[in-house]
Amino acid sequence: MSSKTEADFIDLSLLDENLLLQEEGIEVEILGPTNKPTGLKITIYGPDSSRSAQAVKELTALIEKEAAKEGDADVDSPEAQRRRSIIYLAKVTKGWNLPPVVDGEKLSFSEENAVKLYTKYPIIEGQIRFKADRRGSFIKS
Structure with missing residues (x-):
């Protein structure tokens, strides 16, 4: 057998920056229907962040x-x-830069208000989902 040298291992420290960025979050500039910035910037955590892991536990x-409710046939609708x-x-x-106005109400950041925003505007939901689901979104350019 040959002796081990420095070339006999893989240095994964390059992934540490990616994990750190996922924990800190990235800012997503929201575009309107004409692909021009709306001015709204939403900060999200990455798919490998501790916040994402907690969200999965809470959703599970x-x-x-919901499945345990007697007669609940809409669990998978x-x-x-x-x-x-x-x-x-x-x-x-994680938050947003300025409070968006939804149905005449200025929404300060909260999880509940994020649900309102994403429910009302699928165009925003889609942009957030696209970034939140991709580890590549959390690489410094």
Whole structure:
């Protein structure tokens, strides 16, 4: 057998920056229907962050609770799945730069208000989902 040298291992420290960025969160600039910035910037945690892991645990508990309800046939309906997906996104949302106005109400940041925002505006939900689901979104350029 040959002796071990420095070339006999893989240095994964490059992944540490990615994990750190996922814990800190990244800012997503929200675009409008014409692909121009709206001015709204939403900060989200990454898919490998501790916040994301906690969100998955909380959603699993919610799904189990919903499934345990007697006669609840809507646990896997498309509407229920979208609602849970939005709840997950709200849980991995860290905040936003300015309060958006939804139905005449200025929304300060909270998980509940993030649910309102993503439910009302699928265009925003889609942009957040696209970034939140991709580890590549959390690489410094």
